[in-house]
Amino acid sequence: MKYTEARFILDGLPSLKVKPGLARINRLLDVLDHPERAFRAIHIAGTNGKGSVAAMLSSILLQAGYRVGRFTSPDLIDFRDRISVNNRWISEEDVAGRVEQILPVLKSAEDRPTLFEVLTAIAFAHFAKSRVKLAVVEVGLGGRFDATNVLDPLLTILTNVGRDHLALLGEMLKQIAWEKAGIAKAGVPFLAGELSPEAEEIIIKECEKARAPLARCDPVAVERIAFDWKRTTYRIEASDLPETIDLALLGGYQGENLKITLRAVELLRKAGFILSNDAVAAGLTDVSWPGRFEVMKLNPTIILDGAHNLPAALALAKDVKRYVPKRLHRHLLFGILSDKEAEAICHVLFPLFTKVTLTCSQSPRALPLDLLAKIASSLGVxxxxxxxxEEGLISARSCLEAQDVLFVTGSLTVLREARPILMEVPCRP
Known part of the structure; x- marks a missing residue:
């Protein structure tokens, strides 16, 4: 089978319809001889920060000499970037081979697996074939009924709990926390980041039910002490960790993700992994995670940030005020998906910017431009x-001066379309 044929088959799978349950992923894994049993894993859930924590941990493990698999979503650069081993994407040939192997299941007329379930199975098979020592696996949606929850991990992580995917997970924080706590496993440390009292109550209860020891980040403290457009320097207070860290991921919100990552390092050391302070420091200096406060250009500065829900928008707003003084002209290119809290997000972000350009990605879930414009109008913007x-970038960049800053945000689908344009087109139009 050719890769183009495999992509055609994958693109025809259901993706938006979420059907709770692990029966379909287990059917796929049966065909593949249960590759998920061939490697150890770190399982990461959370409303925001999953990918950043996964990227940091993968980079540290790689610097320490381990063979590391990583499964994240959605893709931002290429369809295959979700699945990697030692930062190398799965090959087109491997994708095609796995699709051919599970084709009978995909052609089944009854209860067909979703795209995410198939990609999960392909990722696990790729990790087993590649003989990874450890896989860092990001939950796709929620946790309890997510396809990745077939793993028997050595560490589970919950970065945070907030409102996202409202139509699918529900609007109540307690309900969302219950979904995410579903990755807890008996005897497996469950590391939780900062939680609201409401979410914490549920997490404690579910960990007790699952007999999963709950670990907190309190033993680690981080303080931002320096920033430029290439890195942020943090002072670390913890036993047996570097005193300072130069983190290649920008954005104030990465401080909390760094704290979670460093606490995870402590827990991995207890599990027998040899992670020297040199490996920790080098991994964090070298880490890359596109689309998260990613500086694409300077003079004028163009930043991509995947703030696609209210907690992320609030975090981005803090960074805009912290890093871009009012005397500089702030520009915004913004598009959002229809299942997000669009009005609340616009209310947080729009007043911070001198000029706002609205756009719409090619995603079928994108909020139509006329509805987005109505929200802007209701806010007096x-x-x-x-x-x-593409037209939004041309329009927004046409009025940029050398000292101006343009933020492109609102949806990862917008970033997916903007990033290759910015990689190929000269900064000034």
Whole structure:
């Protein structure tokens, strides 16, 4: 089977319809001889920060000499970037081979697996074939009924609990926390980041039910002491960790993700992994995670940030005020998906910017431009409209001066379309 054929089959799978349950993923794994049993794993859930923590841990483990698999979502650069071993994406040939192997299940007329379930199975098979020592696996949605929850991990992590995917997970924090706590396993440390009292109550209860020891980040403290457009320097207070860290991931919100990562390092050491302070420092200096406060250009500065829900928008707003003084002109290119809290997110972000350009990605879930414009109008914000991300970039960049800053945000689908344009086109139009 050719890769183009495999992609055609994958693109035809259901993706938006979430059907709770692990029966379909187990059927796929049966065909593949249960590759998930061939490697150890770190399982990461959370509303925000999953990918950043996964990237940091993978980078540290790689620097320590381990063979590391990583499974994240959604893709941002290429369809295959979700699945990697030692930072090398799965090959087109391997994708095609796995699709061919599970084709009978995919052709089944009854209860067909979703795209995410198939990608999960392909990732696990790739990790087993590649003989990874450890896989860092990000939950796709929720946790309890997510396809990745077939893993028997050595560490589970919950970065945070917030409102996202409202139509699928529900609007109540307690309900969302219950879904995410479903990755807890008996005897496996469950590391939780900062939680609201409401979410914490549920997490404690579910960990007790699962007999999973609950670990907190309190033994580690981080303080941001320096920043430039290439790195942020943190002072670390913890036993047997580097005193300072130069983190290649920008954005103030990465401080909490760093704290979780460093606490995870302590727990991995207890599990027998040899992670020297040199490996920790080098991994964090070298880490890359596209689309998270990613500086694409300077003079003028263009930043991509995947703030796609209210907690992420609030975090981005803090960074805009912290890093971009009012005397500089702040520009915004913004598009969002229809299942997000669009009005609340716009209310948080729009007043911070001198000029706002609205756009719409090619995603079928994208909020139509006319509805987004109505929200902007109700907030009293004057804005330009661009029917595509490419046209939005042209429009927004046409009025940038050398000292201006343009933020592109609102949806990872917008970033997916903007990033290759910015990689190929000269900074000034």
């Amino acid at each position: 004057e804005c330009k409209q661009a029917p595509s991300v």
